[in-house]
Amino acid sequence: xxxxxxxxxxxxxxxxxxxxxxxxxxxxxxxxxxxxxxxxxxxxxxxxxxxxxxxxxxxxxxxxxxxxxxxxxxxxxxxxxxxxxxxxxxxxxxxxxxxxxxxxxxxxxxxxxxxxxxxxxxxxxxxxxxxxxxxxxxxxxxxxxxxxxxxxxxxxxxxxxxxxxxxxxxxxxx
Amino acid sequence: xxxxxxxxxxxxxxxxxxxxxxxxxxxxxxxxxxxxxxxxxxxxxxxxxxxxxxxxxxxxxxxxxxxxxxxxxxxxxxxxxxxxxxxxxxxxxxxxxxxxxxxxxxxxxxxxxxxxxxxxxxxxxxxxxxxxxxxxxxxxxxxxxxxxxxxxxxxxxxxxxxxxxxxxxxxxxxxxxxxxxxxxxxxxxxxxxxxxxxxxxxxxxxxxxxxxxxxxxxxxxxxxxxxxxxxxxxxxxxxxxxxxxxxxxxxxxxxxxxxxxxxxxxxxxxxxxxxxxxxxxxxxxxxxxxxxxxxxxxxxxxxxxxxxxxxxxxxxxxxxxxxxxxxxxxxxxxxxxxxxxxxxxxxxxxxxxxxxxxxxxxxxxxxxxxxxxxxxxxxxxxxxxxxxxxxxxxxxxxxxxxxxxxxxxxxxxxxxxxxxxxxxxxxxxxxxxxxxxxxxxxxxxxxxxxxxxxxxxxxxxxxxxxxxxxxxxxxxxxxxxxxxxxxxxxxxxxxxxxxxxxxxxxxxxxxxxxxxxxxxxxxxxxxxxxxxxxxxxxxxxxxxxxxxxxxxxxxxxxxxxxxxxxxxxxxxxxx
Numbered sequence: 236x237x238x239x240x241x242x243x244x245x246x247x248x249x250x251x252x253x254x255x256x257x258x259x260x261x262x263x264x265x266x267x268x269x270x271x272x273x274x275x276x277x278x279x280x281x282x283x284x285x286x287x288x289x290x291x292x293x294x295x296x297x298x299x300x301x302x303x304x305x306x307x308x309x310x311x312x313x314x315x316x317x318x319x320x321x322x323x324x325x326x327x328x329x330x331x332x333x334x335x336x337x338x339x340x341x342x343x344x345x346x347x348x349x350x351x352x353x354x355x356x357x358x359x360x361x362x363x364x365x366x367x368x369x370x371x372x373x374x375x376x377x378x379x380x381x382x383x384x385x386x387x388x389x390x391x392x393x394x395x396x397x398x399x400x401x402x403x404x405x406x407x408x409x
Numbered sequence: 410x411x412x413x414x415x416x417x418x419x420x421x422x423x424x425x426x427x428x429x430x431x432x433x434x435x436x437x438x439x440x441x442x443x444x445x446x447x448x449x450x451x452x453x454x455x456x457x458x459x460x461x462x463x464x465x466x467x468x469x470x471x472x473x474x475x476x477x478x479x480x481x482x483x484x485x486x487x488x489x490x491x492x493x494x495x496x497x498x499x500x501x502x503x504x505x506x507x508x509x510x511x512x513x514x515x516x517x518x519x520x521x522x523x524x525x526x527x528x529x530x531x532x533x534x535x536x537x538x539x540x541x542x543x544x545x546x547x548x549x550x551x552x553x554x555x556x557x558x559x560x561x562x563x564x565x566x567x568x569x570x571x572x573x574x575x576x577x578x579x580x581x582x583x584x585x586x587x588x589x590x591x592x593x594x595x596x597x598x599x600x601x602x603x604x605x606x607x608x609x610x611x612x613x614x615x616x617x618x619x620x621x622x623x624x625x626x627x628x629x630x631x632x633x634x635x636x637x638x639x640x641x642x643x644x645x646x647x648x649x650x651x652x653x654x655x656x657x658x659x660x661x662x663x664x665x666x667x668x669x670x671x672x673x674x675x676x677x678x679x680x681x682x683x684x685x686x687x688x689x690x691x692x693x694x695x696x697x698x699x700x701x702x703x704x705x706x707x708x709x710x711x712x713x714x715x716x717x718x719x720x721x722x723x724x725x726x727x728x729x730x731x732x733x734x735x736x737x738x739x740x741x742x743x744x745x746x747x748x749x750x751x752x753x754x755x756x757x758x759x760x761x762x763x764x765x766x767x768x769x770x771x772x773x774x775x776x777x778x779x780x781x782x783x784x785x786x787x788x789x790x791x792x793x794x795x796x797x798x799x800x801x802x803x804x805x806x807x808x809x810x811x812x813x814x815x816x817x818x819x820x821x822x823x824x825x826x827x828x829x830x831x832x833x834x835x836x837x838x839x840x841x842x843x844x845x846x847x848x849x850x851x852x853x854x855x856x857x858x859x860x861x862x863x864x865x866x867x868x869x870x871x872x873x874x875x876x877x878x879x880x881x882x883x884x885x886x887x888x889x890x891x892x893x894x895x896x897x898x899x900x901x902x903x904x905x906x907x908x909x910x911x912x913x914x915x916x917x918x919x920x921x922x923x924x925x926x927x928x929x930x931x932x933x934x935x936x937x938x939x940x941x942x943x944x945x946x947x948x949x950x951x952x953x954x955x956x957x958x959x960x961x962x963x964x965x966x967x968x969x970x971x972x973x974x975x976x977x978x979x980x981x982x983x984x
Contacts, residue, residue: 236513236602236671237938238595243681248946250738250956251683258730261963262723268974269715269791277982279792280714284707344982349707355555355640357799361866361877363981366798368706370640371557375707380982390877392799392868394551396558397480400872 281367281377289371292327292350299325300335308336308405315407323348323376326389326404328356328369330396333389333404341384341408349375357393360406366392384408425517430829432924433934437830440521441511445504445830447528449823452500453909455535456816459492460902463895467855471892472875472885479872483549486870488542490552494811495654496535499575501819502609502661503531506582508830509606509664514599516589520581527581530574538567551870553651556627556643565628569621576617582610601678601685602671605664608688613657615696620650641708648699655811656695656725660688662777662815663732665822666770672825672924673767674760675933676739677940679952684735690728694720704794714791726786733778734959738952745950746940753954761928765841769821772849777814780856781806783966793973796980799870801891802863805856812898813852820905821845827912828921835926836911840904842927848901854894861887 247255273279299316306315314335318324320343327334329352339345349358351371358367367377391402426439462485468476477485511518518524541548541564548560586607589595599607623646629635667684670676678684700717703709720726744756761767784806788797797803827835835841865884867874874884924932944950 236600236668236934238600239598239678239681241597243598245680245682247680247683250952251680251734254734254956254959255683255731257960257963258727258734261730261966262727265726265786265790265970266719266722269719272792272974273711273715276792276978277984278795278977278980279984280705280711280795281707281984282710354558355644357868359799359866359868360981362881364796364800364866365980365983366705366795366800368703368798370644370707372639373641373707378984382981388877390866390868390871390874392871393555394483394558394870397483397549399483399870400479400874400876403876 281375283376283378285374285376287350287372287374289350289352292325292348292374293352295348296325296327296334299323304335305338311336311405313405318345320344322346326358327352328358328391328402329353331391331398331402333391333402336405336407338407338409339381341381344378344380347377347379349377354395355393356391356395356402359390359392361388361390363387368393381408427517430512430921432829432921432932435512436515438511438516438518440518440524441507442830444507444518444521444524444528445826448500448504448507449826449830450913451528451532451535452497452504452819453906455492455496455500456902457906458539459489459497460899460906462486462489462492463902464899467892467895467899469872470888471895472873472888474892475873477872480546480549482872483551483870484542484546487549487551488539491538491542492535493816494552495571496531496538498658498811498815498819499571500531500535502613502657503528503575503578504826505661505665506578506606506610509603510582510585510589513603514586514589514595516585516592516594518581518585519588520584523577523584524581527574527577530570530577532574534567534569534571534574537563537570541567553647554627555647556630556638556640559631562628562631565624565631568624569628572617572620572624575613579610579613579617582606598681601681602664602668604685605660605667605688608692609657609660609664611692612653612660612696616650616653616657619646619653619699623647623650641706644703644706645699648702649696650699652699652701653696655807656691656698658811658815659695659729660691662773662818663688663729665818666732666736666774669766669770669818669821670736670740671934671937673764673770673928673933674740674743675936675940676736676743677937677945679735679738679742679945683731687728687731687735690724690731693724695725695728697721698725698789701789701794704789704791705798711791718789718791718794723786726782729778729782730959733774733782733962734955736774737955737958741952741955742945742950743937743940745952746944746947750949753957756954761925763842764925764928765824765845766821766926767928768842769817769845769849772845773814773818773821776809776817776849776853776856778962779965780853780860781809781814783969784860785810786966787970787973790970790973793977795983796973796977797863799868800863801859801867801869804869805859805863808852808859809856813849813856817845817849817852820848823905823909824926825924827909828919828923828926831913832918832920833912834916834919835908836915837908838927840908844901844904844908847904848898851894851897851899851901854890855898856894858887858889858891858894862891
């Protein structure tokens with residue numbers, strides 16, 4: 236609170252130096268962890284992105300659903316769509332629905348496309364707990380491999396106006 | 410030796426209107442005094458509004474209670490964010506800037522008219538934002554107002570008014586310092602607390618300009634003048650404002666920490682260079698943090714995210730870790746040199762725990778670092794963010810930083826502002842003694858409840874998670890912990906507001922007669938000036954206890970951080 240003495244530029248004490256060194260080493264470790272995981276880890280944030288428009292993306296989703304629909308969900312009436320492993324699969328976010336219901340095979344890789352028709356949405360796959368931001372105008376491609384099977388819920392976790400909490404979808408892994 | 414009186418004596422001239430503070434011997438400019446009072450009152454008003462919203466929101470998210478309907482929940486959540494994260498904190502910081510740039514420098518307020526203009530704009534902006542959110546159902550767009558969600562144009566205008574008002578106030582801070590220097594009101598370097606506030610002010614300038622870059626186009630877009638506004642660009646600009654704004658809070662809070670430590674224990678900074686370097690690290694690196702909010706956004710590369718989210722090389726984190734040592738160490742040396750030398754922690758046992766300024770300092774530091782800091786660095790790690798983004802772990806983190814940290818420190822500081830600046834006797838002192846503990850413990854539970862719920866996938870900003878259908882039974886328990894914690898914190902908040910109101914509204918104007926409120930009649934600020942170099946360097950006074958504390962902190966940090974990598978490694982493969 237008070238003005239320091241005239242010459243305050245003094246060498247640090249031994250204890251300060253010790254802590255500064257330890258803290259700095261820890262910071263370097265924190266920094267290195269991200270590239271290390273990027274090259275060696277199996278869970279990385281997708282970066283592949285394409286510009287799109289709601290119209291273009293909507294058309295792609297419709298074509299995809301038409302080609303690969305295998306059934307209909309009784310509760311919601313939404314199509315259940317199953318594309319062969321390795322292919323591009325499409326999920327559409329809009330107020331307040333995830334469309335369609337994707338059916339995947341465990342241990343197989345898919346290119347999952349995500350985009351929004353209107354507001355920001357949040358792709359939150361539960362209980363796997365993978366969370367990605369979904370924006371209108373951006374076709375975000377996540378290359379995923381399910382490592383567990385069952386029925387999973389897709390929650391919207393980006394606020395998208397008053398019906399936000401009702402925006403719940405489904406994903407099936409066999 | 411640090412001195413209390415101005416190094417160059419100066420005589421009162423026509424421009425000066427000040428009183429002498431009997432406690433600190435500092436000169437208090439009367440413009441500054443009125444500005445501090447006005448800003449502090451608005452801060453408490455906004456805290457009260459935001460606090461009422463907090464209570465109702467928490468009682469809704471506590472699934473067993475589930476009080477509000479969806480529309481009111483989202484509306485009050487928007488209000489809560491604006492009143493707390495912006496209005497309460499920024500008003501308080503503006504009071505701090507007026508204080509730091511004049512009183513602590515023995516200087517006059519050189520631009521009071523400009524400062525009142527800033528205050529007026531902030532007040533209009535803040536109240537207008539509240540009114541718009543309460544009246545217009547379409548303006549429940551949350552504090553972050555992501556386009557293309559479209560609020561009423563007045564919503565954006567209120568942000569702009571508030572931000573420009575704040576910017577004007579920040580400018581008066583710089584004017585005051587330049588004028589004080591030119592008029593020789595102080596010599597040599599700025600005091601550490603003012604140096605820290607200067608860091609906050611520089612960060613605030615940058616932050617507010619970036620806020621304009623985000624909100625002005627949104628304002629034009631909401632009126633139809635601008636046809637489209639890219640949602641990704643908006644998010645980048647908005648968090649260029651939203652995240653650094655929290656770093657302004659950080660720098661201001663750390664400055665207040667140093668002030669509280671000096672006022673309640675009488676510390677001398679262990680090494681001015683060390684502490685100032687830590688502030689400089691904030692200045693250079695902390696603004697990269699806007700990337701924290703965009704880690705799982707489309708369109709950005711790994712390199713961009715990793716460099717930015719790590720503040721280049723966690724150098725801003727290094728700054729905080731330096732303060733985390735420097736402040737306890739200064740406390741330890743001061744207490745040891747007064748004879749509390751027993752063992753590693755004898756000094757801590759003999760610290761003034763009943764003094765609200767001290768308890769709020771310690772609780773604020775502990776909760777900020779151990780909960781807020783550790784979770785923040787962890788969830789700000791690029792890959793780990795996939796497990797966390799937009800879950801309740803996020804508000805769990807920032808309630809530990811901004812509420813348990815900043816708000817608690819500001820609350821503790823208020824108790825000294827009342828006698829010294831309002832010149833009113835602090836009433837309900839026994840409440841003030843317990844208030845930091847009640848509030849701190851409540852916020853600890855709130856954060857833990859949120860973090861553990863978020864770990865189980867519970868989304869933030871969500872009225873009813875039972876729709877998700879996947880929520881395990883334990884979520885009921887963790888959400889109840891959050892709810893109970895929030896109730897306790899609200900009790901602490903009511904205690905705070907009551908103490909402040911009773912103190913400033915009743916009783917006569919009274920010059921303060923004592924600095925400490927509950928723990929004695931000595932004056933730690935005067936005592937701090939008597940700490941000699943020999944005492945600071947005495948072997949027996951060395952801060953060994955603090956070193957143990959920071960190492961314990963590092964161990965906890967490592968455990969939490971690494972266990973999150975382990976959790977990430979167990980989820981689906983994704984790239």
